[in-house]
């Protein structure tokens with residue numbers, strides 16, 4: 001057959017050949033995994049059956065994830081050898097595949113050798129002549145598109161055309177985020193691939209790819225950092241709707257073991273009552289807090305207050321510790337009590353564990369007191385005996401009698417009360433006292449076992465009354481009556497850490513998305529779960545909700561910020577220049593110091609739709625929703641929280657249209673966004689301008705503002721290029 005003349009056809013055929021070989025190997029790997037699994041299943045005696053099958057299952061899932069768009073790129077070196085590799089051309093894809101002789105047929109996108117694919121630009125070609133993108137439909141190569149990076153003229157084997165980024169950005173939204181591994185941009189890739197193991201803060205305006213970076217970073221870190229692989233990765237997002245939206249990205253990158261959660265769910269899970277005999281956990285929250293409550297309870301000063309409550313219940317000055325033994329009241333002296341307290345506190349253990357240290361020291365002190373008293377008593381007996389017997393060696397006589405009668409002497413040859421003195425075994429006494437219910441009760445009065453709910457209840461009551469702490473029993477009773485909300489969870493978690501030590505489940509790397517939403521108390525709870533402080537924190541302070549008011553990352557993160565590497569993303573991939581221009585006035589007011597991002601796409605003008613006097617808002621919104629849905633893609637109707645519920649039921653089901661309360665719209669995106677009554681959003685709650693800014697920056701293409709305020713402008717339907725109503 002003659003060679004096709006069209007380079008795109010010819011190159012596609014050549015790439016198809018390579019891609020076929022890749023899928024053949026992928027199929028062979030999958031078949032091998034299945035055979036291994038079958039082998040394991042045939043051996044019921046194998047003790048490690050379950051973990052082995054689980055491992056195979058994970059590998060099979062990763063292979064299955066690699067199936068879709070397995071190979072998406074190729075790099076060709078300028079001098080015939082790809083940097084870092086012995087080959088002139090390297091194919092880049094979702095997983096690494098080697099040929100029969102160990103030669104790389106496909107390089108995993110995370111590998112160092114793949115870095116130039118993402119990092120090279122015409123200004124800095126990284127030794128590459130050409131970057132090629134491959135588009136696949138199933139297993140068929142449908143498109144090849146080349147960028148020449150070294151300034152050389154395109155040759156016969158080059159297919160220069162539009163890159164796939166434009167196609168990816170222009171694609172209709174489905175309501176689920178996709179991975180962008182094929183089109184990750186250089187500034188994003190530099191963060192994803194950063195070797196920095198500490199805290200990285202990624203900031204940037206709406207749509208600059210912060211979430212994209214966070215998720216690809218999670219996949220990278222899992223593959224490349226041992227600690228992350230060993231201890232797992234946690235990704236935190238602001239709400240369930242958001243988690244749904246991003247839920248497919250990591251599995252499509254072959255990562256199924258990442259824990260995705262919200263700060264609330266994470267702490268509620270930790271607070272779930274353990275199996276019987278486990279450690280005491282805070283109760284689950286019963287209600288959702290108001291914004292004001294969230295802000296108040298998020299204040300970092302609660303940490304000190306909770307610690308003070310706990311400390312105040314550790315054998316405070318003035319508390320008495322006494323027990324009655326054989327009718328004798330034995331009390332610890334204040335100095336002894338203070339010393340036991342100081343030693344237990346210096347142990348650095350959490351309260352309920354330090355209580356064991358304290359209890360042991362109390363038992364020691366009581367045992368010493370009992371022993372001292374016994375010695376005094378026995379010595380007095382000796383004296384009395386001597387007086388009564390006029391100094392005769394009664395002891396010796398008794399010993400001789402006892403020996404004659406066959407009674408044994410102790411190891412020191414002693415009988416009678418001398419043996420009793422020698423037999424005073426402080427250790428046995430201490431053990432007996434340690435387990436004595438009376439001593440236990442006395443220790444409990446001085447250093448009570450506490451529950452997280454009790455401590456938080458006490459801190460709240462104390463703060464409300466401004467007085468000294470109440471007693472533990474009263475706090476427990478109050479804990480039972482209290483209605484905990486999600487905003488109390490970080491306090492309960494803090495208290496649990498003070499009482500029982502750090503949480504059991506921690507992670508090797510934690511990714512926090514929409515990080516501007518976390519309160520200082522939530523940050524403390526997150527940090528407890530990341531002892532290595534290996535974190536990727538992404539967010540935009542200009543989009544912060546009302547629970548947090550930090551203007552800088554230093555304010556938001558406290559000491560953590562001092563060791564953070566801060567990176568700024570500057571290109572807006574989501575929305576159009578028209579939409580960003582519409583929101584620019586607001587951005588200027590909310591975050592005047594922030595670097596404005598640059599949109600790379602243009603789109604239709606923003607539309608503002610007024611309400612003619614007798615038109616109900618719902619009718620107008622419905623008409624707009626239907627109109628936008630007909631234009632195609634996903635339509636989001638964003639309204640103030642209090643209006644969204646009614647609006648949703650009044651609109652009913654319109655295909656392709658979602659009604660989202662503004663508080664839940666952070667991080668989401670739509671092809672078209674209809675922002676309902678911007679003025680209401682702005683005044684509905686504290687920080688309303690930031691809510692409005694978030695709402696306006698959700699669409700990829702079309703923005704419509706519907707509100708009574710626009711009616712004043714006349715026809716109610718017109719294009720607007722300047723700021724939103726002010």
Ligand SMILES: Nc1ncnc2c1ncn2[C@@H]1O[C@H](COP(=O)(O)OP(=O)(O)OP(=O)(O)O)[C@@H](O)[C@H]1O
Nearest residue numbers: 180183184185206207208209210211212573574667
């Ligand atoms: N390199 C890329 N290739 C293709 N699409 C991209 C790329 N980077 C970002 N996008 C797309 O741009 C959109 C915005 O990205 P993303 O949600 O990560 O931005 P964000 O900065 O987190 O936004 P926000 O602050 O509003 O939450 C998404 O649809 C994402 O898929």
